[in-house]
Amino acid sequence: MRLNQKNKPKVLWFQAITCNGNTHSFLSSNDNRMKLFLDSFDLIYHPSLSVDISLKDIIESDVEIDFLLVEGAITSNERFFSISGETTTLLLNQLVSKSKYLIAVGSCASYGGLHAKFEQNEDIKGISDSLDVDNLYSLNHPVINLTGCPVHPEWIFQTLFTLKDYKKMHLDEEGRPKELYYGLAHHGCTRNEYFEWKVESKTFGLKEGCLFYEQGCRGPMTHSNCNKILWNEVNTKTRVGMPCIGCTELDFPRDNMLETKKNIGIPDQVPLGINKRAYLSLTGIAKTFKIDRLHKKLID
Amino acid sequence: MSAKEEKKNTIIENSLKLFSKNGFYNTTIPDIAKSMKMSVGNMYNYFKSKEELAKYAIKYSTNVLAIELKEINNMDISSKEKIYVFTKRYLQSVKKSPEVIEYFLRVYLSNREVFNEGCEGFLCVSEFVTEVMILLDDGAAKKEFRQQEFFPAFAMFMGALGGFAFLSGEKVLEKDVLSYSDAVAENIYRALKYEA
Ligand code: SF4
Ligand code: SF4
Numbered sequence: 001m002r003l004n005q006k007n008k009p010k011v012l013w014f015q016a017i018t019c020n021g022n023t024h025s026f027l028s029s030n031d032n033r034m035k036l037f038l039d040s041f042d043l044i045y046h047p048s049l050s051v052d053i054s055l056k057d058i059i060e061s062d063v064e065i066d067f068l069l070v071e072g073a074i075t076s077n078e079r080f081f082s083i084s085g086e087t088t089t090l091l092l093n094q095l096v097s098k099s100k101y102l103i104a105v106g107s108c109a110s111y112g113g114l115h116a117k118f119e120q121n122e123d124i125k126g127i128s129d130s131l132d133v134d135n136l137y138s139l140n141h142p143v144i145n146l147t148g149c150p151v152h153p154e155w156i157f158q159t160l161f162t163l164k165d166y167k168k169m170h171l172d173e174e175g176r177p178k179e180l181y182y183g184l185a186h187h188g189c190t191r192n193e194y195f196e197w198k199v200e201s202k203t204f205g206l207k208e209g210c211l212f213y214e215q216g217c218r219g220p221m222t223h224s225n226c227n228k229i230l231w232n233e234v235n236t237k238t239r240v241g242m243p244c245i246g247c248t249e250l251d252f253p254r255d256n257m258l259e260t261k262k263n264i265g266i267p268d269q270v271p272l273g274i275n276k277r278a279y280l281s282l283t284g285i286a287k288t289f290k291i292d293r294l295h296k297k298l299i300d
Numbered sequence: 301m302s303a304k305e306e307k308k309n310t311i312i313e314n315s316l317k318l319f320s321k322n323g324f325y326n327t328t329i330p331d332i333a334k335s336m337k338m339s340v341g342n343m344y345n346y347f348k349s350k351e352e353l354a355k356y357a358i359k360y361s362t363n364v365l366a367i368e369l370k371e372i373n374n375m376d377i378s379s380k381e382k383i384y385v386f387t388k389r390y391l392q393s394v395k396k397s398p399e400v401i402e403y404f405l406r407v408y409l410s411n412r413e414v415f416n417e418g419c420e421g422f423l424c425v426s427e428f429v430t431e432v433m434i435l436l437d438d439g440a441a442k443k444e445f446r447q448q449e450f451f452p453a454f455a456m457f458m459g460a461l462g463g464f465a466f467l468s469g470e471k472v473l474e475k476d477v478l479s480y481s482d483a484v485a486e487n488i489y490r491a492l493k494y495e496a
Contacts, residue, residue, distance in 0.1 A: 263440030265450030266433050276437070277370075281430040288421030 018072030029153030188227030218246030379439030
């Protein structure tokens with residue numbers, strides 16, 4: 001790959017403490033979309049790809065980065081993580097001072113994610129919490145959090161193209177683009193009818209039943225469009241029979257993600273924006289209907 | 301409430317008394333009309349059948365309890381206190397209007413065939429069941445109650461109260477029904493209580 005493809009916005013992908021999952025997701029995006037991306041942007045650096053320049057060279061050069069994408073959590077504690085002897089906090093800040101837009105790719109970069117649960121190092125954070133004061137204000141736009149574990153490649157592309165063309169995106173309280181995160185994973189789930197009539201799936205992997213009461217599905221309280229922009233254009237967790245584990249939310253990863261927390265058999269949390277009393281009385285009634293069709297296999 | 305609804309409620313209140321005293325099958329629409337000093341024909345303007353009246357009556361009588369429990373659920377007191385307050389109010393209504401509770405025990409629970417259609421499951425008692433759910437959920441979330449399955453907890457709560465109403469109805473209690481209130485509440489609380 002070559003630096004300085006004229007007139008194309010420059011994109012740099014920086015990796016901090018990560019499992020590489022967002023890179024995997026990104027690289028498995030749809031071919032045409034990836035081609036469009038590469039034709040429209042100049043990806044000057046990604047640690048998993050062969051490029052003709054090092055991170056150090058970029059930092060020392062006067063090159064300007066349009067879009068700085070960051071994968072992974074950040075720490076200033078070099079005992080736990082450093083790259084070529086430098087902490088990720090330092091490298092991040094050096095890169096940000098050359099960048100116009102800063103985009104967190106994934107939950108770890110957004111809020112610290114799984115790594116922030118590591119008890120031996122209290123200084124593991126998301127990028128917003130790792131910026132120097134100067135850098136907080138030097139950017140053209142507030143930090144954009146593309147949450148998810150991993151992020152859907154399409155969310156990255158849509159963000160980059162929107163910013164390239166319109167220069168701004170509306171963000172929600174958690175810094176996520178509203179356009180991508182306004183809905184819930186529950187929207188478009190093929191199990192909605194089972195949810196309505198409270199027919200539960202008894203095990204993973206079945207086509208039938210909803211995963212809300214028994215298997216911890218967070219679809220009704222998780223902002224994402226997974227069931228509308230499908231993964232690999234084919235499927236999603238909930239369609240295939242695995243509960244949504246709420247990977248786009250601030251509290252991810254939670255404990256016991258495949259269980260529905262209950263009090264005396266009553267779900268502790270109910271779908272977003274619904275009063276618990278109303279929800280319980282509705283579900284109590286819904287459960288009294290036995291719709292034979294919903295208790296049968298979809299395909300005999 | 302419209303005049304028609306008020307009238308409906310008075311009919312229900314009257315029929316609750318007759319149903320719980322004489323039983324569902326021994327009470328006829330003419331009996332109810334007579335007790336209301338109404339014509340039988342006029343009765344049918346309010347309820348098309350005895351079955352329909354019976355279903356309305358169960359909704360009516362559990363709503364009385366649901367409203368009480370909802371008010372208690374919204375109080376800023378511990379879950380233990382909620383049990384004490386509700387038990388007291390429940391026994392007060394057993395004393396004051398025994399027909400409401402008796403109807404539940406002697407008609408609703410023992411003539412299930414009447415309620416098969418339209419009152420399946422919790423359909424006719426859902427408002428009250430919901431309030432019990434709120435009470436239990438809240439207590440367990442605050443770690444005042446231990447975690448357990450819903451139905452055993454529900455049965456513990458309702459069983460103790462219903463059983464006591466039954467004893468009162470059979471007139472076997474030695475003392476005034478209300479004087480047992482705290483002891484009954486304590487039993488319910490102990491069955492639900494959080495254990496560290
Ligand atoms: S499986 Fe989850 S997302 Fe799908 S309908 Fe049920 S609760 Fe909603
Ligand atoms: S379905 Fe839920 S857990 Fe799965 S990717 Fe979407 S938001 Fe994350």
